Amino acid sequence: MTQNLGDPRHLETLDRDLERYSNLDRLSSYTSRPLVGPGISLVFVVLAGLSAMLFFGQDTNTAIVVIAACLGAYMALNIGANDVANNVGPAVGANALSMGGAIAIAVVFESAGALIAGGDVISTIAKGIIAPESMGTASVFVWAMMAALLSAALWVNLATWVGAPVSTTHSVVGGVMGAGIAAAGFAAVNWPTMGKIAASWVISPVLGGAIAAFFLWIIKSRIIYRDDKIAAARTWVPVLVGIMAGAFGAYLALKGLKKIIKIDMSSALLIGVAVGVVVWMMMIPVIRKQSQGLENRNKSLKVLFGIPLIVSAALLCFAHGANDVANAVGPLAAIVQASQSGDFVNTVSIPFWVMVIGALGISFGLFLFGPKLIRMVGGQITKLNPMRAYCVALSAAITVILASWLGLPVSSTHIAVGGVFGVGFFREWDAERRIRLARLAMPDQISYGPEERRRRKLVRRSHVMTILAAWVITVPAAATLSAVIFFGITQVVG
Secondary structure (H helix, E strand, O other): OOOOOOOHHHHHHHHHHHHOOHHHHHHHHHHOOOOHHHHHHHHHHHHHHHHHHHHHOOOOOHHHHHHHHHHHHHHHHHHHHHOOHHHHHHHHHOOOOOHHHHHHHHHHHHHHHHHHHOOOOEOHHHHHOEOHHHHOOHHHHHHHHHHHHHHHHHHHHHHHHHOOOOOHHHHHHHHHHHHHHHHHOHHHEOHHHHHHHHHHHHHHHHHHHHHHHHHHHHHHHHHHOOOOHHHHHHHHHHHHHHHHHHHHHHHHHHHHOOOOOOOOHHHHHHHHHHHHHHHHHHHHHHHHHHOOOOOOOHHHHHHHHHHHHHHHHHHHHHHHHHHHHHHHHHHHHHHHHHHHHOOOOOOEOOOHHHHHHHHHHHHHHHHHHHHHHHHHHHHHOOOOOHHHHHHHHHHHHHHHHHHHHHOOOOOHHHHHHHHHHHHHHHHHHHHHHHHHHHHHHOOOOOOOOHHHHHHOOOOOHHHHHHHHHHHHHHHHHHHHHHHHHHHHHHHHHO
16 A cells, blocks of 8 residues: 555654664764865775776876866865755755755765766857867867866865855856966956856845745745644645746756756746646645644644655755756866867767766765755754745745846855845844834833844854855956966976
8 A cells, every 4th residue: 555645654754764864974974084084085086087097098198187087076076065065955954854864865866967967068168158269279278177177176175164155166167267367368258258157146146035035925924824824734835835846847847957858948937837737736635634633833834844845955956966067077078078189169078987977076075075064054054944945945946947037147056045045034024023013012011122133133144244255256266276277287287
């Protein structure tokens, strides 16, 4: 007999299944000891170099490709350590997933996204940011891509060490830009594209935060603040889950499945609407069944958002693996192509063995170093519960769709962290609003001084300033570092 997803016992079964990953928690704490994680990472980087030697064969440029493969593996490790936290951090912070369960889900779905739907033709690495023909020779292009890869990896590594979630996409963009300027001057850079990327520093977090705050307002006004919360949830939770399913349906169709099939914006939106309607209808009896016997209080509502939040984390990881693996292996693929054929002007295709290095590197980086940033995103910026974390996940999918429609480049890191900021600042505003209303009703009984008002802030300002500062300097820092590395390489090789 099949188990009904709407049965509350199903959540208990799911909890038991995820608890089996508790060993991963202990292993994660073990690998966080000094030298253990770096030692395992070094072994992986060396194996990546050996695999490049095996697949590339004996050639005059084999040593270059081996070095590039090691740098690509190092970059992939850093993407796993920093970027993936945005996808599973909210679910962990909301206690919908344990750290071990989150790592297990992220490893599986990040790898699946990279290997199944990743590997799209990479054009922006070369043509979108710099003009490859301005490099002059294939060797200069190869050194520039190596400098870009190493600088981006070093910058993301530093950001992870200080606990700042930064955009790996912007790190690679900055690295390519800096190397391009060092190799061919400022005219080599596509400045309109760089202008759009700079605009995304503001657009991504603001849009993500606004959408997350909007859906939290819906949840509060339509469910939490109602007298009969359970009855309201039976009406609105299926609608919200349907919206989430539709958003992810369109998101995956648009961004995550480009290798399998090309889908334009209008078709992706139609797919999203169809998926959303179907899931909404399916969830009506499921939520009705799942809500039976629940007490009329906020804590009971968390049960209804548990499974949708876990599913959203898995889907975000799949789409992230399909798209962001190119950050690690795009420059590596460009180096391989230029070394093999001397062609550095045309579009770059990613070989499968290069994709494997990227997928495994992201997984190893998440497992070895990811918990620090997962805790930061999930619980140290502001307190999350399943409803707030659901709003963050939903805002990520919707923001990417809106940005694609508007033709704006956005960062998944900025969107997710912006969503966390959005729900935190909305809660502050809502708490202040309710205090003002209560003060009007009972002016003699409710009064908060400046100290108490500061204590009641729900978003940690120190983390906000650290993260914003890291975002602003990511591209210029990676560009400067890349230019220095490029000059160093050219001095060594002559």
